[in-house]
């Protein structure tokens with residue numbers, strides 16, 4: 001990526017602050033960033049903070065003699081390998097679609113001969129307004145690439161829906177794809193036999209419509225006695241994010257969840273369980289499913305005979321607990337049989353030799369894919385918001401960049417939807 005350059009056009013929306021992290025992430029990848037800010041963007045963040053991160057002059061004014069003499073709007077638009085608009089406000093999208101050029105940002109966008117990636121961010125009603133829909137269709141037809149918006153909470157209280165800007169790491173991943181030339185014209189992608197299921201468009205396209213997705217999530221609690229149990233540190237965040245992403249992609253989703261302190265994802269049927277045996281029964285009972293994703297951190301062992309009354313602290317020392325193995329839910333779901341889901345995906349939470357262990361697990365469990373992650377204390381994954389995973393398939397290993405668990409979920413669901421579409425096309 002060294003020597004690649006992005007021209008980042010920052011629009012006037014609340015999400016403008018996320019551009020600082022985006023610029024930092026691009027810098028980490030060796031991608032040079034030069035920024036243009038609209039007048040409205042400067043009401044949200046300052047050119048000083050953008051310039052401090054990009055370590056470049058920030059351009060703001062079409063009619064500045066100094067800026068025009070130093071580099072000029074035509075050169076600005078031509079000297080980058082990619083132009084990124086983030087946040088792409090409703091207003092900027094309208095200007096781009098209409099070919100306006102009355103400020104530096106729009107003039108640069110009209111003058112550029114480089115690929116353009118837009119990361120829209122706006123209130124869901126603005127995003128769903130027929131005018132914005134028309135502008136987005138026009139821009140796609142013109143070859144503009146899009147990342148997001150995601151579905152989620154807005155900055156305004158009680159507002160949720162499509163319109164949240166994609167997270168900086170998601171945008172950075174798209175930028176890398178475009179700079180590496182791995183993305184074609186946005187409309188040509190429609191004709192691809194195996195079209196990449198674009199996470200940002202779940203709201204409109206729903207690639208898992210008519211499919212049933214089974215997800216397991218969270219820890220299991222294995223009782224020692226009525227008040228004590230064996231458990232692990234899983235928060236359920238990754239599994240719940242996957243269930244939510246599958247629902248946004250149009251699937252009917254059954255989420256079998258161990259005890260977690262998370263809200264129920266919208267549009268998902270949740271079956272609450274405690275033990276591994278209960279989780280297995282609920283998962284088998286939910287079949288048939290097209291996709292099964294086992295993200296739960298199921299306890300490997302349970303106490304052979306849980307006490308029916310609280311074990312008392314006696315003078316004779318600590319009680320001896322005999323452990324027995326719990327059922328292997330992933331292996332059971334992956335086993336052949338008429339109810340085997342087309343795609344069975346397991347998670348491998350490891351603290352060392354992550355990829356090696358995952359490859360071994362892929363074979364041992366008979367599943368189709370393993371999502372492997374490092375859950376050592378230093379990684380902060382257990383209970384944290386972010387994850388860095390490796391997708392292990394019989395075809396090889398893909399290491400994804402670190403991103404929010406919701407972004408991992410969106411990407412995984414997009415890949416799973418692609419796989420099902422491919423299977424259907426092959427059949």
Ligand SMILES: Cc1cc2nc3c(=O)[nH]c(=O)nc-3n(C[C@H](O)[C@H](O)[C@H](O)COP(=O)(O)O)c2cc1C
Pocket residue numbers: 010011012013014015038039040041087088089090091092121122123126
């Ligand atoms: C507090 C506040 C937040 C705003 N957030 C957004 C937003 O997220 N998305 C958007 O399209 N417009 C948003 N707007 C409206 C834009 O700032 C306004 O349309 C502006 O003209 C956009 O200018 P630009 O597209 O040249 O940056 C917001 C306005 C205010 C006052």
